[in-house]
Amino acid sequence: MTTPLLAVRDLTVQFRTDAGWLTAVENVGFELGAQETLGIVGESGSGKSVTALSLLGLHAASTTRLPTGSIDYAGQNLLKLPERAMRRIRGGEIAMIFQDPMSSLNPVLTVADQISETVMLHQGLDRAAARKRAVGLLDMVRIADAAHRVDAYPHQLSGGMRQRVMIAIAIACRPKLLIADEPTTALDVTIQAQILDLLRELQAELGMSVILISHDLGVIAEFARRVMVMYAGRVVEAAPSRALFRQPMHPYTSGLLAAIPPLDHDVTRLSTIAGSIPDPARRIPGCRFSPRCAEVEAACRETAPDLVTVGAGHLARCPPRLHRMAAP
Amino acid sequence: MTEAPAEFLAPRRRFQVLRRLARHRSFRIGFVIVVLLTLAAIFAPLITSFDPTAMRARIRFRPPQEAYWFGTDNFGRDVFTRCLYGARLSLTIGLGVALLSGVVGTAAGIVSAQFRRLDAMIMRLMDGLMAFPAIILAIGLAAAMGPNIGSLIVALSVAYIPRTARIVRASALVVRELEFVDAARVSGASSLRIIWKHLLPNCMGPLLVQLTFVFAYAILAEAALSFLGIGPPPPAPSWGNIIAEGRDQAVDAWWIMFFPGLAISLATLGMNLLGDGLRDVLDPRLKVET
Amino acid sequence: MRMLRRLLLRLGQAIPVILVVAVLAFFLMHLLPGDPAAVIAGPEAGAEAVERIRRQLGLDRSIPEQLLVWLWHLAQGDFGTSIIHNQSVLQALADRMPVTASLTLVAFAMTIPIGIVLGVAAAKFRNTWVDSAVMLMALIGVSVPGFWIAILSVILFSVTLGWLPASGYVPLSEGVWPWLRALIQPAAMLALFQIGFLARMARSATLDVLDQDYIRTARAKGVSEWRTIAKHAFRNTLIPVVTTTGIILSLLMGGSVVIEQVFAMPGVGRLIVQAILTRDYPMVQGTLLALAFLFVAINLMVDIVYTWVDPRVRYD
Numbered sequence: 001m002t003t004p005l006l007a008v009r010d011l012t013v014q015f016r017t018d019a020g021w022l023t024a025v026e027n028v029g030f031e032l033g034a035q036e037t038l039g040i041v042g043e044s045g046s047g048k049s050v051t052a053l054s055l056l057g058l059h060a061a062s063t064t065r066l067p068t069g070s071i072d073y074a075g076q077n078l079l080k081l082p083e084r085a086m087r088r089i090r091g092g093e094i095a096m097i098f099q100d101p102m103s104s105l106n107p108v109l110t111v112a113d114q115i116s117e118t119v120m121l122h123q124g125l126d127r128a129a130a131r132k133r134a135v136g137l138l139d140m141v142r143i144a145d146a147a148h149r150v151d152a153y154p155h156q157l158s159g160g161m162r163q164r165v166m167i168a169i170a171i172a173c174r175p176k177l178l179i180a181d182e183p184t185t186a187l188d189v190t191i192q193a194q195i196l197d198l199l200r201e202l203q204a205e206l207g208m209s210v211i212l213i214s215h216d217l218g219v220i221a222e223f224a225r226r227v228m229v230m231y232a233g234r235v236v237e238a239a240p241s242r243a244l245f246r247q248p249m250h251p252y253t254s255g256l257l258a259a260i261p262p263l264d265h266d267v268t269r270l271s272t273i274a275g276s277i278p279d280p281a282r283r284i285p286g287c288r289f290s291p292r293c294a295e296v297e298a299a300c301r302e303t304a305p306d307l308v309t310v311g312a313g314h315l316a317r318c319p320p321r322l323h324r325m326a327a328p
Numbered sequence: 329m330t331e332a333p334a335e336f337l338a339p340r341r342r343f344q345v346l347r348r349l350a351r352h353r354s355f356r357i358g359f360v361i362v363v364l365l366t367l368a369a370i371f372a373p374l375i376t377s378f379d380p381t382a383m384r385a386r387i388r389f390r391p392p393q394e395a396y397w398f399g400t401d402n403f404g405r406d407v408f409t410r411c412l413y414g415a416r417l418s419l420t421i422g423l424g425v426a427l428l429s430g431v432v433g434t435a436a437g438i439v440s441a442q443f444r445r446l447d448a449m450i451m452r453l454m455d456g457l458m459a460f461p462a463i464i465l466a467i468g469l470a471a472a473m474g475p476n477i478g479s480l481i482v483a484l485s486v487a488y489i490p491r492t493a494r495i496v497r498a499s500a501l502v503v504r505e506l507e508f509v510d511a512a513r514v515s516g517a518s519s520l521r522i523i524w525k526h527l528l529p530n531c532m533g534p535l536l537v538q539l540t541f542v543f544a545y546a547i548l549a550e551a552a553l554s555f556l557g558i559g560p561p562p563p564a565p566s567w568g569n570i571i572a573e574g575r576d577q578a579v580d581a582w583w584i585m586f587f588p589g590l591a592i593s594l595a596t597l598g599m600n601l602l603g604d605g606l607r608d609v610l611d612p613r614l615k616v617e618t
Numbered sequence: 619m620r621m622l623r624r625l626l627l628r629l630g631q632a633i634p635v636i637l638v639v640a641v642l643a644f645f646l647m648h649l650l651p652g653d654p655a656a657v658i659a660g661p662e663a664g665a666e667a668v669e670r671i672r673r674q675l676g677l678d679r680s681i682p683e684q685l686l687v688w689l690w691h692l693a694q695g696d697f698g699t700s701i702i703h704n705q706s707v708l709q710a711l712a713d714r715m716p717v718t719a720s721l722t723l724v725a726f727a728m729t730i731p732i733g734i735v736l737g738v739a740a741a742k743f744r745n746t747w748v749d750s751a752v753m754l755m756a757l758i759g760v761s762v763p764g765f766w767i768a769i770l771s772v773i774l775f776s777v778t779l780g781w782l783p784a785s786g787y788v789p790l791s792e793g794v795w796p797w798l799r800a801l802i803q804p805a806a807m808l809a810l811f812q813i814g815f816l817a818r819m820a821r822s823a824t825l826d827v828l829d830q831d832y833i834r835t836a837r838a839k840g841v842s843e844w845r846t847i848a849k850h851a852f853r854n855t856l857i858p859v860v861t862t863t864g865i866i867l868s869l870l871m872g873g874s875v876v877i878e879q880v881f882a883m884p885g886v887g888r889l890i891v892q893a894i895l896t897r898d899y900p901m902v903q904g905t906l907l908a909l910a911f912l913f914v915a916i917n918l919m920v921d922i923v924y925t926w927v928d929p930r931v932r933y934d
Contacts, residue, residue, distance in 0.1 A: 058837055083843075091840035098838075103831040108853045108929055117849075118839045153929045169839065456638030459910040459917075461872030464890065468906050471894040472649040544761070551763045552876045556891050571766055578769050579777050589766035597761035604757075 003075075004031040005176060005209050006055075010069035013050050013059070021065065024050045026233045029069075032209050034176070039224030039241065040213045041256065045277045047233040048213045052179050054079075055211075056096060057086050073177075092122040095170035099182035101162035105154035111138070111165050112150040118172040137168040141198060160191035167198065174206055181213045196223060217253075218260040221245060226313075229253050232278055232288040235307060239314040249316035249325070251295050287317070295320060348609045355605020361598030365591075369415035378409040381563045389581050399583035401574060407584055410565040411591050417477065417566040418547050418595065424481035425488065425546035426539045432485065433492025434535060438523055440493065441500035451497075454490035462487040463549055470558050477560055484549055488542045495538050499531040533610035540603035544596045551592050567592045624931075628921050632914050639914070643907040644688045647899055648681070658701065658897050671701060675900065697904035702896050707904030710889055717787050717885035720797065721877065722870045724805035729812040729866060734859060736813070737820025741828060742847055752817060759814020764873055768807035768880045775803060785882040804881040808873050812866050820859055827854045857928050864920040868913050 013025040025047040032038050040048045053059055054067050057078065071078040073094070078086065098104040106114060115137055116130030125133060131150070138146035141164040154162055163183060170178055180199060184192035196219065203210050212223050220227055220241070227244050229237040229252065237250040248254045255273035275292040278284055284291065290300040297320050307317045316322065349355050368375060383403040390400040398407035436454065440447045457465065466487040473479030503509055509526050517525075547567075553559040554568025555575075562569050567588040574584030647654055655672035656663070663671075672678050676687055691698070697707040740752040776784035788800040827833065828851055836850040875887030882888075886905060893901035925931050 056838055058834060087840045087842060089840070090838055096838045098831060098835065100831060104835045106832040106836070106850050106854070108857075108927070109850070117836075117841065121840055155930050166835070169835070452634045452638050455635045456642050456910075459635060459639050459913045460642075460906060461868045461909065461913070463869075463872035464875060464906060464909060467875065467890065467894065468646055468902055469649065471902065472646055472899070548763055552765060555763075555765050556876065556879055558891075558894060571763075571769075575769060579773055582773065585766065585769060589763060589770075592766065593758075593762045596763075597757065600757060600761050 005034045006032040007072040011051065011054060011067060012069055013054055013067045014065040016063045024233055028235055030228055035207050035209055037210045037212065037224045039220030039227040040211060040230060041217050041220050041227060042230035043215055043277045046230040048230050049181050052181050052211065052213055055179060056090050056094060091118050092173045093175055094177045095175040096179040096181065097166045097170045097183050100186045101159055101166050104166055105162055107154055111152050115169050115172055118169055122173045137172055141168045159187055163187060163195055171202055171206060175208060177209045179211045184219060217256045234288065237316040243311060243314050249310045249314065249321055250318045251293050252289050345609055349605060352605040352609060354601040358598045358601025358605060361594060362602060365415055365595050365598065366419060368412055369419050372412040372416060376409040376412055378406040380405065380410045380413040380565050392583050398587040401584045402577060407587055410570050411588050414565040414567045414570055414588060415591065417560060418550055421477060421481055421550045422543045422546045425484045426543040428481060428485040429488040429492050429542055430539045433489045434496045436493040437496025438500055438527055440497045441504055442519055442523055442527065454493050458490045463552060466549055467553060467558055470553060475558060475561050480550060480559060484546050492538055495534050496531045499534050500527040503527055503530040537603055537607045537610060540599055540606055544599035547592060547595050624925065625922065628918055632918060635914055636911065639910040640689060640692055640907060643903050644685055647903055658899050660897060674701065697908055698900040700898050700901045702898045707901055711886060711905060711908055714884060714886045714889045717883050718874050718887060720801055721805055721808065721874050721885060724801045725809040725870050726867060728805060728809040729816055733813045733816025734820045736817035738824050738855065740821040741824035744825065756814040756817040759810050764807055764811055765876045765880050767810060768877060771803060771807055787883045804877050804883065808870060808877045812870055816866060819862055820855060823858045824851060824855045827851045860920065860924050860927050864917045867916050
């Protein structure tokens with residue numbers, strides 16, 4: 001295997017809260033090759049967005065302890081990179097789109113302003129050229145009447161269109177890596193599919209790697225070749241999506257799979273996982289999923305399980321299930 | 329924000345609020361300042377043996393010294409004593425204005441929110457009052473009603489009622505739209521009961537914050553009015569009229585006007601700090617970072 | 619155009635406020651305990667003088683009748699006449715307004731940039747010594763009585779150091795520098811409270827904005843920290859700040875009453891205080907009303923500026 005585009009090792013991120021230091025992400029690691037797609041799935045609070053923000057160094061300095069571990073991108077550790085160099089990477093090499101296109105665009109600036117800013121900044125285009133590029137980018141994200149829409153303010157656009165504008169901003173400098181943090185969650189179902197299609201097409205066209213973050217395993221499955229499942233700040237399972245769907249090796253993954261509505265017939269009742277994600281301030285001894293796990297055993301509550309290889313490229317953090325698989 | 333408003337009065341939550349207040353630095357400083365000033369005002373006769381109004385020609389214009397901490401004025405009165413007794417007047421007026429404008433403002437705001445037909449009328453009246461700069465309105469009213477404490481309190485209250493009414497109305501309107509209030513209404517609860525059980529408790533936080541600031545403004549405004557000669561008349565000391573009287577000697581006997589000004593600043597600072605603390609803890613919309 | 623429609627709508631909303639203000643000012647006179655004519659005439663006046671004032675002010679008519687007359691006169695631009703100087707309220711105001719307007723506007727010109735810069739800086743450097751220092755200054759600014767600090771300032775800068783005039787007003791017609799020199803100290807003292815007020819407000823507005831998703835977007839684009847503040851945060855911060863400028867102007871003009879007294883400036887504030895001390899109630903009533911009208915007008919203007927700052931309002 002060649003050197004990956006991105007390699008994250010032992011990433012740990014802590015926040016300061018009223019109740020002391022809180023670990024939002026603990027020892028997360030993964031690799032991503034050029035033009036590959038990785039899906040990160042988990043409930044809100046699982047640490048998936050925090051992981052993504054760490055890649056760009058976007059945490060508030062005042063409340064975040066310096067993340068530990070390493071994020072190797074193109075031969076440099078992003079966590080050690082000075083702010084100036086990091087700024088060249090942000091928006092230029094690694095771009096990001098966010099969940100809520102309503103609030104992610106600046107309400108007092110026009111679409112043209114917000115797109116041109118990126119290309120003026122990273123590619124040194126002048127105002128007129130940047131504006132022309134903005135129109136071209138709006139075309140690329142399939143916004144009709146781009147020459148006219150470019151002068152609109154965000155509140156004059158629909159939610160789907162705003163997310164397209166966000167995507168246009170993100171791909172403006174042809175980044176090598178695009179991080180999409182719940183890009184469709186705030187949108188209507190029909191728009192969701194369009195946005196995912198658009199992302200897929202742009203990925204092929206521009207040859208980007210993509211990290212897609214979602215709480216919806218269905219969305220991930222459709223999009224990503226590899227999937228990483230996070231729970232309460234830790235990776236609980238990572239596998240090629242096909243293997244993950246065929247043989248989930250963690251009860252949490254199974255729960256997420258059961259919660260996907262099947263496409264071929266209507267269901268009256270969807271399976272859900274009992275309970276909710278634990279309060280990050282509360283320390284849970286042993287396996288963090290144990291309080292909600294249907295297959296919990298006594299040992300689960302005592303020692304925290306390690307992430308172990310269970311198959312080809314397949315890692316999981318659930319010894320009981322592994323034992324059961326191994327000894328039928 | 330769908331937080332159940334009655335929670336504000338629930339004992340556990342109330343305890344939490346108190347604990348967070350006790351941990352809030354500016355609240356603690358403000359609290360100490362205000363308590364000390366209040367105690368000083370109440371126990372003025374025990375703290376000083378001088379008479380605030382007795383004139384003694386032999387000891388005029390004494391600079392600050394051991395016997396007269398803040399010096400004496402042109403009538404030989406002890407400035408420290410006058411400041412202490414002045415605290416009574418200033419704090420009484422501050423409290424009076426906070427209470428009166430609080431009660432009337434709350435009533436106006438609640439009525440506006442609950443009885444929508446009166447809303448436009450009440451709010452236009454408030455807009456009208458707000459069009460006058462507060463201090464100028466107070467000057468006009470105080471002048472019309474005559475120079476005494478009561479009219480000063482009323483005048484300043486009228487000036488601050490509109491803001492209080494607006495804040496209360498806004499908070500009440502938020503709860504009014506919540507489901508459990510609808511439920512109460514549908515199940516036949518009377519307007520009065522809805523106001524008492526649901527609207528009022530939810531307004532308490534923002535109201536308390538507002539009234540602390542009104543208290544602070546009132547102290548400043550009383551001083552300004554007294555300075556202009558529209559406050560409580562001398563010889564009874566108020567912080568404002570001590571400054572006004574000492575002004576002509578400000579160059580030669582700076583202490584006469586300096587110390588009462590310091591007292592005003594301290595009292596206002598204390599109330600402002602209290603208000604900042606209350607706002608951080610009680611008003612979730614204005615949540616402030618750690 | 620939509621903006622014009624919004625302006626007309628606002629104008630329409632201002633009319634009831636103007637009416638309410640007029641009626642309130644009318645009743646101010648009737649708050650006087652006892653017989654207003656006797657109070658105005660003063661304790662030494664004879665029955666004849668009281669009667670003369672009563673007739674002069676129309677107090678011999680019924681209250682509704684008086685109110686209608688008052689409104690009728692207002693509609694014709696008659697705000698009343700002083701009973702001391704035999705000068706119309708508007709004439710007196712016109713004589714004094716340049717002083718107060720100069721004072722208020724210079725103070726305003728100091729307040730807005732200083733207050734905003736301090737507030738934004740405090741937010742940018744939150745939880746650092748910059749933040750603490752700015753907020754402490756702002757807190758002192760809103761806690762210290764302006765007239766007191768003004769007297770202290772006069773002792774320091776005018777009496778001791780002799781740098782600035784201790785009192786008086788120099789009209790603009792005598793040159794910009796003499797005018798400004800006379801104004802700089804009183805305006806600074808007047809602005810002190812408002813600067814503190816605005817800095818606190820601008821800080822919390824900026825903190826709000828800095829928490830918004832679009833700021834994160836800007837950072838994710840690789841925009842520098844300062845540019846993020848200057849371009850992406852600042853205009854959004856201005857939106858709530860602009861709405862308070864009306865209040866700030868109003869408070870500045872209110873405060874000028876006291877500051878004019880300290881610096882012996884012949885402005886509207888002194889006019890009002892003088893009128894109160896000489897029981898010239900028609901003058902008090904007329905000036906208060908004129909000031910209130912001025913504020914309704916200022917708030918309309920603020921509304922227009924607001925439309926310009928926030929595109930969401932411009933197009934809705």
